[in-house]
Amino acid sequence: MKNPWTTLSNEEVYDNPWIQVTHRKVITPTGTDGIYGLVHFKNQAIGIVPIDEEGYTWLVGQYRYTLEEYSWEIPEGGCPIGAEAPLESAKRELLEETGLQAAQWEHILDFHTSNSVTDEAGKIYIARQLTQGQAQPEDTEDLKVKRLPFEEALQMVYKGEITDLMSIAGLMRAAVVLK
Structure with missing residues (x-):
């Protein structure tokens, strides 16, 4: 489908190693003048x-600064776009x-997060044939790790105890794949 938006200007308003924020003047699909803010993620x-x-x-449990609350999540991280293959990032993040x-990997889901203000995309994998080693968290991470029955993790989703959308999507998709 042809893009019905027209971008009149695109101004960078913020940039760091993880994100870039731009302010855009646009003509909307209905022909009116408008603005759009876009958060571009530099990692998948x-x-x-x-x-x-x-x-x-x-x-993995950790205190999330942006939410000001503790969060239980599947192991997650970022893949530098163009610098590392997503599967290699998944292997690195799981170990960290x-x-x-894991000896066996299966790609189960591609997704976009909030597609109204960001272009962030991601991938979710199931990792099997696991061997336990030593975690290697980054120096900014104070992580708690718990092993639990998969069904118990699903119950945490159903009860609203897991609120991270990537974790919800990953666990729900894994439930379908594992049937």
Whole structure:
């Protein structure tokens, strides 16, 4: 489909190693003048649902600065766009956050986050045939890791105890794939 928007100007208003924010003057699809703010992510989001032979998974807990609350999530991270393959980022993130390595990987979901203000996209994988090693969190991460039955993680989603959308989507998609 042809893009019905016309961009009149595009001004960078903020930039750091992770995001770039631009302010745009536009003509909307209905022909009116408008503005648009776009948050461009420099990393692709990566999520991993590790599943062991006993049907257990791992969640990572941490205090999320932006939300000012604690959050339980699947192992997650970022893939530098154009600098690393998404699967390699998934392997790195799983090891960093949980100490796990997987012999089998399956890509289960592509997604966009808030497509009204950002172009962030991501991938979610199931990791199987796991071996436990030593976690290697980044110096900004104070993580708690828990192993629990996969069904219990799903119950946390249903009860609203997991609110991270990438974790919800990953766990729900994994439930379908694992049937």
